[in-house]
Amino acid sequence: MNSRLAVVKVLSQVTLNGRNLPDAIAHYSDVIDENDRSFIQAMSYGVIRFYPRLQFIAKQLISKPLKTKDQDVLLLILSGLYQLIEMRVPDHAAVSETVKVTKALKKPWSKNLVNAVLRNYQRQAATINNKLDKNAEAKYAHPYWWIKLIKTSWQENDRWQKILNANNINPPMTLRINTRHIERENYLTQLKQLDITASAGKYSADAIYLDKPVPVNVLPLFNEGKVSVQDEAAQLAAVLLNPQKGERILDACAAPGGKTIHLLEQESDIELTALDIEESRLQKIQENLNRTGFKAKLLAANAFEPVSWWDNKMFDRILLDAPCSASGVIRRHPDIKLLRQEHDIAKLVHDQAQILNALWPLLKPGGMLLYATCSVIAEENTLQIQHFLQQQTDAALQPINTDWGLQQAAGKQILPGEGGIDGKNGMDGFFYALIQKQ
Ligand SMILES: C[S@@+](CC[C@H](N)C(=O)[O-])C[C@H]1O[C@@H](n2cnc3c(N)ncnc32)[C@H](O)[C@@H]1O
Numbered sequence: 001m002n003s004r005l006a007v008v009k010v011l012s013q014v015t016l017n018g019r020n021l022p023d024a025i026a027h028y029s030d031v032i033d034e035n036d037r038s039f040i041q042a043m044s045y046g047v048i049r050f051y052p053r054l055q056f057i058a059k060q061l062i063s064k065p066l067k068t069k070d071q072d073v074l075l076l077i078l079s080g081l082y083q084l085i086e087m088r089v090p091d092h093a094a095v096s097e098t099v100k101v102t103k104a105l106k107k108p109w110s111k112n113l114v115n116a117v118l119r120n121y122q123r124q125a126a127t128i129n130n131k132l133d134k135n136a137e138a139k140y141a142h143p144y145w146w147i148k149l150i151k152t153s154w155q156e157n158d159r160w161q162k163i164l165n166a167n168n169i170n171p172p173m174t175l176r177i178n179t180r181h182i183e184r185e186n187y188l189t190q191l192k193q194l195d196i197t198a199s200a201g202k203y204s205a206d207a208i209y210l211d212k213p214v215p216v217n218v219l220p221l222f223n224e225g226k227v228s229v230q231d232e233a234a235q236l237a238a239v240l241l242n243p244q245k246g247e248r249i250l251d252a253c254a255a256p257g258g259k260t261i262h263l264l265e266q267e268s269d270i271e272l273t274a275l276d277i278e279e280s281r282l283q284k285i286q287e288n289l290n291r292t293g294f295k296a297k298l299l300a301a302n303a304f305e306p307v308s309w310w311d312n313k314m315f316d317r318i319l320l321d322a323p324c325s326a327s328g329v330i331r332r333h334p335d336i337k338l339l340r341q342e343h344d345i346a347k348l349v350h351d352q353a354q355i356l357n358a359l360w361p362l363l364k365p366g367g368m369l370l371y372a373t374c375s376v377i378a379e380e381n382t383l384q385i386q387h388f389l390q391q392q393t394d395a396a397l398q399p400i401n402t403d404w405g406l407q408q409a410a411g412k413q414i415l416p417g418e419g420g421i422d423g424k425n426g427m428d429g430f431f432y433a434l435i436q437k438q
């Protein structure tokens with residue numbers, strides 16, 4: 001399939017059928033040429049990332065709104081605009097190759113429209129950019145409700161604007177090295193020998209930032225399970241939970257198992273239970289265990305209802321990497337902007353509270369619970385923990401004394417982009433709160 005046509009198909013799956021981007025791309029994997037895959041991926045992710053802005057621009061240039069049945073033509077126009085604005089495709093090729101797709105869509109009537117809109121954009125770019133600055137959705141490239149929500153949590157120092165901007169920047173590919181097996185410096189040298197430029201992360205002793213993403217199969221020791229792909233902020237969980245030899249540990253929302261494996265890399269001699277409500281996602285944990293050679297007890301179960309799965313033996317430590325809005329990882333999953341709905345947030349906050357309260361009795365006195373989210377929304381984070389501490393009199397918040405993150409009333413918040421090296425993008429947005437049972 002022509003790559004630009006494939007992009008329109010993928011975008012339709014996301015915007016009309018509510019599929020997420022990886023699933024939408026996988027849906028067409030049989031008809032996509034392997035050589036086109038990264039172009040299709042870059043363009044699909046890019047159009048979704050800037051969707052509210054591109055839609056605003058298209059609106060300025062299309063006199064009569066397109067009918068619902070012609071949304072594919074609108075998506076084609078958005079992808080053409082994206083190429084002109086953000087991609088290093090020569091302008092003439094961006095226009096002519098995009099216009100050609102009207103034939104493949106079997107909508108030859110739209111040829112002149114697509115051509116006119118893209119050419120008019122080239123002529124009117126300065127005027128349109130001026131207007132764009134006055135419309136929040138277009139300026140920040142987020143739906144209005146997302147802007148409002150993030151603004152409510154981060155008024156001070158205009159941090160909300162920095163967060164919105166950071167959400168629109170391509171994230172780095174970050175690795176986690178099993179430093180029990182190989183020293184980070186040594187691995188960096190191996191990468192250098194392969195002409196893969198990279199640097200060490202500042203906060204996780206195991207993190208390496210690649211200058212450019214590469215397929216995992218070219219990474220030394222990946223197949224041997226000594227190297228994994230994981231954002232640096234996510235790598236801080238296992239260090240904070242600090243597993244000790246012989247302990248019983250619960251990873252309560254574990255799939256696909258990134259943090260499960262890191263806990264085992266930190267201390268392999270633990271009795272680890274990895275639980276997730278989605279049975280299909282447990283398969284991912286198993287694949288990660290197989291690749292890395294570790295063992296854990298896997299349970300497909302609901303963390304709300306320990307009575308249905310718990311063996312009545314208390315845990316020394318619990319990691320609760322809670323289901324959340326994922327507002328801290330929008331840069332990696334830009335489809336969240338469109339697929340998440342405003343009313344989802346209250347339900348997530350409710351579920352997080354329920355899981356926290358359900359798991360608390362499973363923790364030994366003296367034991368530690370680490371609450372984590374990849375969110376930047378106060379209700380899911382510091383407010384959630386403050387509320388929990390008010391309810392549980394035997395819960396004591398522990399200080400997190402680190403040089404990363406912003407101290408909150410309860411817990412520590414990493415904002416997206418923090419900790420970048422040489423002006424490059426750093427970590428995902430993450431929240432951590434460490435609580436000890438009295
Ligand atoms: C943020 S993800 C976990 C990521 C994982 N810890 C990692 O590092 O790879 C949250 C997970 O919680 C699971 N989940 C959601 N509700 C749950 C529940 N009630 N009980 C158990 N797992 C749940 C989801 O299926 C999802 O896999």
